[in-house]
Amino acid sequence: MRCAEHCEVVANRPVATNQFEIEIHCPTVALHAQPGQFVQMRVQSGYEPLFSRPFSVFRRFPERGNFSVVYLVRGAFTQMLARKKPGESVFVVGPLGNRFLVAQPANQVLHLLVAGGVGAPPLYLLAEELVQTGVPRQKIVVVNGARRQDLLVCQEHFAELGVRLRTVTEDGSAGAKGKVTDALKALHGRGELSGNRCQVYTCGPTAMLEAVAKFAQKHDLPCQVSVETLMPCGLGVCLGCAVKVRTANGTDYKRACVDGPIFDATEVVWE
Amino acid sequence: MSEVKLSVKLGPLRLQNPVLVASGTFGYGSEYADLIDLNRLGGIMVKGTTLHPRAGNPMPRMVETAAGCLNSIGLQNVGVEAFIREKLPFLRQYRCAVIVNIAGDSYEEFEQLAERLDGVEGVHALEMNISCPNQEKGGIHFGVDPEATREVVSRVRKRTRLPLIVKLSPNVTDITMTAQAAVDGGADILSLVNTFVGTAIDAKTRRFKLANITGGLSGPAIKPLALYMVWRVARAVKVPIIGMGGIMNATDAVEFLLAGASAVAVGTANYVNPHASMEILEGIEQYLREQGEKDVKHIVGTVKRCKPGNEF
Incomplete structure (x- = not known):
């Protein structure tokens, strides 16, 4: 079940420096979106972008028919989007794409969620x-990483959930200094990942996904992995969001928007 | 309210209305089936189909430009056999016309594609893609050479009874030459324009933005260029025209009809707004009512010179 419609902005609040959470009234997405799925949003009335x-x-x-996304203000x-006020509308298509698959039996698996920057929300x-x-x-272990403290996303929300949160920043301005893979190595070094059945889920910049995928392998x-790419249509028709994957007879392209955005890390060809 | 007649006849091809969706921007229809009523479309021009499946070009394949988009997908598609087996049965459920866009690297490939699709239930017309700007390697660049255009069209003409549409490239000095050549070869209908070859460079990294270096430009940026070409070709040839190139809304579509197109195809707008084709159809109908026109065909090619003092 998905929709393509103009939806009312309910709230658009800053959650950190340059970082906002926008809440949108859209019962279809509110009821049906699954972890890892996305929406296509349009705020511009002209053609730029x-x-x-x-x-x-x-x-x-779901009870009030709303959903939210988090975004960093960094382009046109x-x-x-940051100028949208409650009562104004945005055009929403979604929910789109596939979801993270929870490893089973869920309560016996160590779930390792590795987030980089704006990869944290899903x-x-x-x-x-x-x-x-x-x-x-x-x-449930969450490794939340970013370059600096002000680029960390969803920090308080993870904290409120009460899951085990490991924070890392490249400049050391919050949590441990280093990259998410350093936190993974530390967890591994303490023996936390061995002996446990463990499933990694990751979303963030491509270089980080590759590093996490290689660590996991x-x-x-x-x-x-949830891949990041330009998605002109989001519906599987433009073929502009192709992801190179391994197949029985070599490689092929899959579409991030409908075959993904979640892929098994061993399937993706990192280039 | 009086009825407005929207059905159009393009030579041998009848459409319930003049709004089609352009090849490569609408997949095989199923991708949009839960968002819009496919039965209301004039027709679906399916993704460019080749004899064998193609994986397409390396990434990045698409880049946004000012009011437009460059793409170098490289005809990624399932191939004609999988199209007939896996995609066509779905499309047969709908009453809109199904137009198969075929692309070959040689005369023989075009002939084989036409033969394979001739008489296949649920295929209403062929659109020959002799103008894909991203397929230069090895193949003959039919679309920019009038003689090659005439030859490939006449060969295909001999192998199919289906209405034959030829999609013209805008990357030529004089589009009326290739248009006339396609008509001489036996085209029933012309569709224009395909994308304009262009490129994009990232100044910061000093690199091209597309892996393929060049891509085809589409979107509102090309509308004035496409509109001009449709107007020129409409005056040069007698066959009906499907106009396309940057149509984003009903007003854009009406402009193409006034310029001489008998039908229009919506392309890049489908990415931006899945309802674009439906809104354009409704908008054309509303325009005709407002203008007191009873039949869409009555406005085709009726554009007049501007009047001094009409600038505002």
Whole structure:
């Protein structure tokens, strides 16, 4: 079930420096969006920029028919989005794409969620679902990383969920200094990932996904990656968001928007 | 309210209304089936189909430009056999026309594609893609050479009874030459324009933005160029024209009809707004009512010279 319609902005509030959460009234997305799925949003009335932009669903409020996404203001589109006031409308197509698949039996698996920058929101929705479905909080580890403190996303929300949160920044301005892979190595070094059945879920910049995928592969951990790419249509027709994947007879292209955005890490060809 | 007649006859091809969706911007229809009523479309021009499946070009394949988009997808498609087996049965459920866009690297490939699709239930017309700007390697660049255009069209003409549409490239000095050549070869209908070759460079990294270096420009940026070409070709040839190139709304579509197109195809707008084709159809109908026209065909090619003092 998905929709393509003009939706009312309910709230558009700053959550950190240059970072906003926009809440939108859209019952279809509120009821049906799954962790990892996204919406295409259009705020511009003209042709500059031309295309919609994809945003992962962050929170769902089914009882009031709303959902929210988190965004960093960093270009023309997000500047326009930041100016949207409650009562104004945005055009929403969604929910789109596939979802993170929860490893089973869920309450016996260590769920390792690795987020980079604005890759955090879909992992928050996943963490929330895990908690709500009764997975013990100590079985949910979130590694939340960014270059600097002000680029960390969803920090307080993860903290409120009560999951095990490991924060890393490249400049050390919050949490441990380093990259998410350093936090993964530390967890591994303490033996937390061995002996446990462990499933990695990751979303963030491509270089980070590749590093996490390689870490997972090295330690034989199953890993799902949510890829980031331009998505002109989001519906599987423009073929502009192709992801190179391994097949039985070589390689092929899949579409991030409908075959993904979540892929098994071993399937993706990193270039 | 009086009825407005929207059905159009393009030579041998009848359409319930003049709004089609352009090849490569609407997949195989199923991708949009839950968002719009496909039964209301004039027709679907399916993704460019080749004899064998193609993986397409490396990424990045698409880049936004000012009011437009450059693409170098490279005809990624499932191939004609999988199209007939897996995609066509879905499309047969709908009453809109199904137009198969075919692309070949050689005369023989075009002939084989035409033969394979001739008489296949649910295929209402062929659109020959002799103008894809992203397929230069090895193949003959039919669309920019009038003699090659005439030859490939006449060869295909001999192998199909289906209405034959030829999609023209705008990347030529004089589009009326290739238009006339396509008509001489036996085209029933012309569709124009395909995308304009262009490129984009990232000044910061000093690199091209597309892996393929060049791509085809589409979107509102090309509308004035496309409109001009439709107007020129409409005056040069007698066959009906499907106009396309940057149509984003009903007013754009009406402009193409006034310039001489008998039908229009909506392309890049489908990415921006899945309802674009429906809104354009409704908008054309509303325009005709407002203008007191009873039949869409009555406005085709009726554009007049501007009047001094009409600037505002």
